[in-house]
Amino acid sequence: MKILALDAATEVCSVAVWDGENVFERRSDIPKSHAQQLLPLVDEVLSAAATDLASIDAIAVTHGPGSFTGIRIGIGIAQGLSYGAKIPAIGVNTLEVMAQGYVNRHPSYNGYLVPALDARMAEVYWGVYRVENGILFEYKAAQVCAPENVTEYCEANLPSCYTALGHGWKVIATPAASVQVDPEWMPRASAIVQVAERQTIAQIETSAIAEPPLEPLYLRNEISWKKRQRIRPPNSL
Amino acid sequence: MRVLGIESSCDETGVAVYDSEAGLLGHELYTQIKVHAEYGGVVPELASRDHIRKLIPLIDEILKRTDSVGAIDAVAYTSGPGLIGALLVGGCVGRALAYAWGVPAIGVHHMEGHLLAPLLEPNPPAFPFVALLVSGGHTQLVEVKAIGEYRLLGESLDDAAGEAFDKAAKMMDLDYPGGPHIARLAEQGVAGRFKFPRPMTDRPGLDFSFSGLKTFTLNTVTQNAEANGLPDDQTCADIAHAFQEAVVDTLVIKCRRALQECNMNTLVIAGGVSANNRLREKLETALAKINSRVFYARHEFCTDNGAMIAYAGCQRLMVGQTEPLAVTVTPRWPLDQLSHL
Ligand SMILES: Nc1ncnc2c1ncn2[C@@H]1O[C@H](COP(=O)(O)OP(=O)(O)OP(=O)(O)O)[C@@H](O)[C@H]1O
Ligand SMILES: [Mg+2]
Numbered sequence: 167m168k169i170l171a172l173d174a175a176t177e178v179c180s181v182a183v184w185d186g187e188n189v190f191e192r193r194s195d196i197p198k199s200h201a202q203q204l205l206p207l208v209d210e211v212l213s214a215a216a217t218d219l220a221s222i223d224a225i226a227v228t229h230g231p232g233s234f235t236g237i238r239i240g241i242g243i244a245q246g247l248s249y250g251a252k253i254p255a256i257g258v259n260t261l262e263v264m265a266q267g268y269v270n271r272h273p274s275y276n277g278y279l280v281p282a283l284d285a286r287m288a289e290v291y292w293g294v295y296r297v298e299n300g301i302l303f304e305y306k307a308a309q310v311c312a313p314e315n316v317t318e319y320c321e322a323n324l325p326s327c328y329t330a331l332g333h334g335w336k337v338i339a340t341p342a343a344s345v346q347v348d349p350e351w352m353p354r355a356s357a358i359v360q361v362a363e364r365q366t367i368a369q370i371e372t373s374a375i376a377e378p379p380l381e382p383l384y385l386r387n388e389i390s391w392k393k394r395q396r397i398r399p400p401n402s403l
Numbered sequence: 404m405r406v407l408g409i410e411s412s413c414d415e416t417g418v419a420v421y422d423s424e425a426g427l428l429g430h431e432l433y434t435q436i437k438v439h440a441e442y443g444g445v446v447p448e449l450a451s452r453d454h455i456r457k458l459i460p461l462i463d464e465i466l467k468r469t470d471s472v473g474a475i476d477a478v479a480y481t482s483g484p485g486l487i488g489a490l491l492v493g494g495c496v497g498r499a500l501a502y503a504w505g506v507p508a509i510g511v512h513h514m515e516g517h518l519l520a521p522l523l524e525p526n527p528p529a530f531p532f533v534a535l536l537v538s539g540g541h542t543q544l545v546e547v548k549a550i551g552e553y554r555l556l557g558e559s560l561d562d563a564a565g566e567a568f569d570k571a572a573k574m575m576d577l578d579y580p581g582g583p584h585i586a587r588l589a590e591q592g593v594a595g596r597f598k599f600p601r602p603m604t605d606r607p608g609l610d611f612s613f614s615g616l617k618t619f620t621l622n623t624v625t626q627n628a629e630a631n632g633l634p635d636d637q638t639c640a641d642i643a644h645a646f647q648e649a650v651v652d653t654l655v656i657k658c659r660r661a662l663q664e665c666n667m668n669t670l671v672i673a674g675g676v677s678a679n680n681r682l683r684e685k686l687e688t689a690l691a692k693i694n695s696r697v698f699y700a701r702h703e704f705c706t707d708n709g710a711m712i713a714y715a716g717c718q719r720l721m722v723g724q725t726e727p728l729a730v731t732v733t734p735r736w737p738l739d740q741l742s743h744l
Binding site: 201202203204205206208209219234235238239241242243244245246247249250251381382384389391392393394396397398400401403 | 440441442443446448449451452455456458459462463487488491492494495496497498499500501502503504575576577578579584588631632633636639727728729730731732
């Protein structure tokens with residue numbers, strides 16, 4: 167199974183191809199230029215893997231949480247490729263991809279991972295994952311809330327030596343010294359592959375992949391715009 | 404050459420298939436008006452969210468309906484000016500589709516799309532001509548020598564004409580977008596009850612200003628308001644009438660002046676406000692007197708749509724212009740910076 171993976175959900179973006187044996191990856195950390203970077207990276211990484219779009223079996227993209235614009239760039243490109251080349255596409259969680267990347271880098275790690283991204287407006291996106299013998303399990307689903315709530319949750323529910331990942335931890339209070347903190351940890355497309363593979367296999371088994379809905383996972387849905395005050399009922403004049 | 408056009412610069416998701424031989428094969432439009440009406444204006448984040456949800460289903464529909472599955476030779480998408488997040492959706496989907504199909508793509512200037520929309524009609528105008536672009540974000544007079552050869556003659560120094568319609572409508576608590584509602588209400592208005600100014604028509608030049616008219620409208624509404632804060636329905640209709648006459652007269656005076664200054668006899672009007680029947684009517688009468696003619700698109704192609712993008716893109720693609728794989732959108736982009744064909 168060949169997978170094309172894309173990530174543009176945060177300040178960095180990357181593309182990877184898994185050809186069944188090896189993973190090829192290209193990354194860029196030029197901010198605010200994901201739309202310019204992503205498709206050239208796709209082209210580059212397909213060549214590096216000596217393959218082409220037509221040979222890809224599935225496309226996977228981080229569908230959030232993260233920057234709304236970034237998420238839509240990733241999904242927009244993925245939708246175009248998927249519809250154009252008739253390849254099924256799935257969305258994967260950015261936080262899970264961050265956690266998976268950590269497991270890839272530290273294959274012998276056992277315990278809890280708490281990826282978090284700065285969501286602005288004094289909130290963070292975060293979730294908790296548990297790693298057992300190299301396998302990642304979701305422990306607490308991704309959500310958005312105030313940094314204090316993360317501190318509170320971790321203190322009450324996690325052992326004292328979990329690992330904290332991502333720039334969300336720049337706004338969450340520094341945890342106890344026993345906690346490993348890496349605020350520079352970012353998602354990368356090479357880690358999407360494993361997450362997607364788990365998900366694709368699960369979806370293929372339930373045959374849900376035929377018409378995959380590639381929808382952003384925004385987590386934050388309230389809009390700070392003021393609704394209009396009306397005197398007369400709409401459509402009355 | 405068969406081109407898929409994608410428009411997503413603001414609050415309409417539009418797609419179309421234009422064929423350089425066979426003409427326009429079809430178009431689809433999803434309007435987000437309902438989404439934004441509650442807020443009285445376009446909420447950019449909600450616009451982007453709707454575009455990414457609706458675009459692929461619309462493309463699927465138009466390709467099937469026009470029998471164009473597997474038959475598209477190029478993709479054109481609006482790459483500016485407009486809302487950055489909204490533009491990015493159409494740009495990313497469009498560019499990636501072209502890559503997947505192995506065909507070229509082109510980014511289209513939204514206002515060039517509007518400007519060329521009347522060329523989709525039977526008996527289109529011939530170059531050169533003067534164009535009046537009147538929409539929600541623009542009021543410009545442009546000398547058009549050929550596609551891509553544009554010289555700005557004048558523009559609004561403040562609000563666009565469409566914006567003025569929308570704001571005047573809001574003052575009388577009409578629905579968003581206000582242009583069509585003002586126009587409808589104006590039909591019931593009594594001429595002559597209110598007299599509104601014709602801003603900047605008493606001096607030379609081709610620039611416009613609509614903010615004074617906006618203040619004048621607000622004062623008139625306030626002075627005639629009843630206990631609920633609004634004038635009665637007939638008074639609203641009378642205000643709408645006076646307002647529309649003032650905007651239309653102002654536009655007509657400047658259009659006539661522009662034609663004379665350029666020594667031309669063809670005027671093209673484009674953009675949402677060019678759908679206004681009173682404007683069309685008054686231009687026809689005024690231009691007939693100076694041996695000139697006005698051209699406009701059918702109503703549905705005055706406001707944002709995919710057909711104009713497919714058409715404008717096709718013209719540039721046919722002379723070999725294309726876009727690299729990088730998706731670049733330009734939220735602010737003066738029309739006269741465009742390249743010639
Ligand atoms: N019949 C009408 N009379 C007057 N104004 C109208 C009419 N129909 C639409 N409009 C106005 O046209 C505008 C919408 O036009 P359009 O979709 O071309 O603008 P836009 O895309 O928002 O702006 P731009 O094209 O400048 O980026 C609105 O301001 C609307 O009120
Ligand atoms: Mg427009």
